[in-house]
Amino acid sequence: MKLMLFAPELVLLLGSLVLFFVSTGKVGGRKARTIALSLALINVLACLNGLPLEGSLFYNAYQIDFFSQFIKLIMAMGFAVVLLFSTELKGIEDRVRPEYYLFLTLSTLGLTMLVSSVELLTMFIALELSSYSLYILVPMRDDRTGLRMQMESAIKYILFGVVATGVMLFGMSYLFGLTGTTYLAELLPILHQMMGNPAALIAIAMVLGGFFFKLAVFPFHSWVPDVYQGASNETTAFIASVPKVAAVAMLIRLTAMATPEGQALVILLIVLSVCSMFYGNLVALQQTDMKRMLGFSGIAHAGYVLLGLVTMQEVGYAASLYYIIGYLVMNLAAFLVICKVSEHGENLAVDDLGGLYQRSPLLALTLAVSMFSMAGIPPFVGFMGKFMLLTGAYKAGHLPLVIMAAINTAISIYYYLSVVRVTYSASPEERPVVVVGGVAKAVSVALVMIIIAMGLFPDSLLQLATEAVRAIL
Numbered sequence: 226m227k228l229m230l231f232a233p234e235l236v237l238l239l240g241s242l243v244l245f246f247v248s249t250g251k252v253g254g255r256k257a258r259t260i261a262l263s264l265a266l267i268n269v270l271a272c273l274n275g276l277p278l279e280g281s282l283f284y285n286a287y288q289i290d291f292f293s294q295f296i297k298l299i300m301a302m303g304f305a306v307v308l309l310f311s312t313e314l315k316g317i318e319d320r321v322r323p324e325y326y327l328f329l330t331l332s333t334l335g336l337t338m339l340v341s342s343v344e345l346l347t348m349f350i351a352l353e354l355s356s357y358s359l360y361i362l363v364p365m366r367d368d369r370t371g372l373r374m375q376m377e378s379a380i381k382y383i384l385f386g387v388v389a390t391g392v393m394l395f396g397m398s399y400l401f402g403l404t405g406t407t408y409l410a411e412l413l414p415i416l417h418q419m420m421g422n423p424a425a426l427i428a429i430a431m432v433l434g435g436f437f438f439k440l441a442v443f444p445f446h447s448w449v450p451d452v453y454q455g456a457s458n459e460t461t462a463f464i465a466s467v468p469k470v471a472a473v474a475m476l477i478r479l480t481a482m483a484t485p486e487g488q489a490l491v492i493l494l495i496v497l498s499v500c501s502m503f504y505g506n507l508v509a510l511q512q513t514d515m516k517r518m519l520g521f522s523g524i525a526h527a528g529y530v531l532l533g534l535v536t537m538q539e540v541g542y543a544a545s546l547y548y549i550i551g552y553l554v555m556n557l558a559a560f561l562v563i564c565k566v567s568e569h570g571e572n573l574a575v576d577d578l579g580g581l582y583q584r585s586p587l588l589a590l591t592l593a594v595s596m597f598s599m600a601g602i603p604p605f606v607g608f609m610g611k612f613m614l615l616t617g618a619y620k621a622g623h624l625p626l627v628i629m630a631a632i633n634t635a636i637s638i639y640y641y642l643s644v645v646r647v648t649y650s651a652s653p654e655e656r657p658v659v660v661v662g663g664v665a666k667a668v669s670v671a672l673v674m675i676i677i678a679m680g681l682f683p684d685s686l687l688q689l690a691t692e693a694v695r696a697i698l
Contacts, residue, residue, distance in 0.1 A: 230280045230289045232271040233297050237334040240264035244327040254314060254322025261326035265305040268333075272298040285408065286344035292693040293341040296474045300340075303467040303553050304333045307459065309668050310561045316457030316570030318367045325365050329463060332358035336471040345397045345407040345432075348475070349390075352435060355471075356386050359464060366457045367570070378455025385448040389438035396431025399424060409478070426489045433479055439472035441520075442527045443500040453520035458567055461516055462560035465523055466553045473530055473549040477542045478697055480534050494535045495626055501528030502633040509640050515563055515573045518640060519556070522599060525637060526552050532614040532630060536621040539694055544617050546690040548610035551598070551679055555607060558595040558672040562588045566659055575644055580653025585661055591669045593645050598676050600641035601634045606679035613687070 228235070240260070247257055276298060280289045307329075317325050335355025342348040364379040401407055403425055404415040419425040438445040453461050480490070505525030512518035530552075533545030565588055566581065567573055582589040598605035611634060619627045661669070679686060 227280070227282065229275065230278055230282060232275055233268055233301065234334060234337055236264065236268045236271045237330055237337060241327060241330045241334060244323060244330060248323035248327055252323055254319045257323035257326045258308070261330060262308045264330065265301070265308050269298070269301045269305055272301045283347070286347040287341050288343040289341060290696045292696040295689060295693040296340045296470060297337050299550055299553065300333065300336055300467050300470050303470065303557065306557050306668060307463050310564060310665050311459035311462070312662060312664065314459055315567060316366050316459070321365055325362065328358040328361050332362070333467065336468055339471050340474045343409045345400065349394065349397065353390065355468065360386065362460045363452060363456045365460070375455040378451045382448050382452045386438065389435050389445060392431050393435030396428045396434065399428030400432065403428060429479065429490060430493055433476060436472045436475045436479070437497070439468050440476070440527045440530065441524050442497050442531065443504050443524060446501070446524045449520040449524060450517045453516040454514060454572060457570060458560065458564045462557065462564065465519065465560065466556045470549050470553055473545055476534060477545065477694065480537070481698055491535055491537065494531050495623065498528045498531035498535065498626065499629055501525060501531070502630060506633050506636040510636070513574050515575055518575065519559060522637065525633060529611060529614055529630065532618045532626065535623060535626065536617050538617070538621065539691065539698055541617040541621065542694040543687060543691040544610070544613040546694065547683065547687050548614055550686065551606035551610045554672055554675050554679070555595050555598045558591050558669070558676065561665065561669055561672065562592040565661055565665060568657070575647055576651070578644065578648050579651035580656065581648045583653050584656060585659035587666060587669055588659060588661060589648050591673055592648055594673050594676055596641040596644050598680070600638045604677065604680045606676050609680045609683045
């Protein structure tokens, strides 16, 4: 029974070992991808099977509950989708593809372990396993363009990541000094009595900083545009989606350490939310590169997610969880189009999508649905997610914050609809027809259906999110 509690992690760990041995030989990227994809699908089944399980492992440092298992399932599905549509890996040389899949799997393993970690050092180790795997993935892009911008991106990613890790570790040392324990279950009752203590608030804020970095919350956002632009399209698709689900899950788990009386933390979250929304949306208006635009829009979406955390209530946490799951699907749909339209793995400018409705009607529809949803237009999941977040923040008494979030939603409509305009109104000129394989078509249709279904029928998923949050409060 204990072994079943750890089944998703074991699947990824054993799969990583297989990929490691494969990478030491002369095995091509096609075989490595088959192994990685099989592993990802088995992982989804293991997460589904483990959904109702509960228990603890490793001297109670590792908690298995509905919250952690639900997040693992969402991340497993995201990992599988990235592998399904990245059939060609146009920007990665064939000789390094086995290592590429190895580190992609290790990063997923780190994120999977992270959401079950309820002890500070366990949390730190899991986070670093995921982060260092991503640091290696970013420079694994071929040098066809001769710019080698992926190297600059990787260095920036590592430097900012190290700083964020240092801030988080310093906060953890404060928490240990104040409470004498590293276990969250023992930290909570002590910290609830110390909410008036500035040291406790600073410690919580510094620990949250490590996850603000993952979620790309202002001012931990500086790595985003360069890493998105420098990494290969498939790598960016993963970085922009799956780790953010884990980051939101951990922010919910850690924000629960404060009580509603801890107004200093609420004010901090409000300030970060407003700064993230305005900075991300205003800078995204000027972008001509698709991945940079999605990077800045991701910063804005991080600000929207914080609207739920500001409430310090179960309903707000559930809305944040619902929104980040919707964001995962919307983002994957957008990156699927980028990966397929990019002829040789190069970055796409917005103008490169000109006439896509003639070159590939399905991809044009997928991109349009993704952009409409991100802009918060009904009946898609982006609208329903924003509506729930704004409603929750309004009921919690944060009217000025709701007004600023609404203004930002209006700003974002311009650049999202600009992409749709180019896709459907511009001439294709000499651009070639985009050939899409059967698997990519199926994934594309599935993502579009999920975006629409989550917007029209949010109750089931929101109920699951509420139950998951309830499991840790």
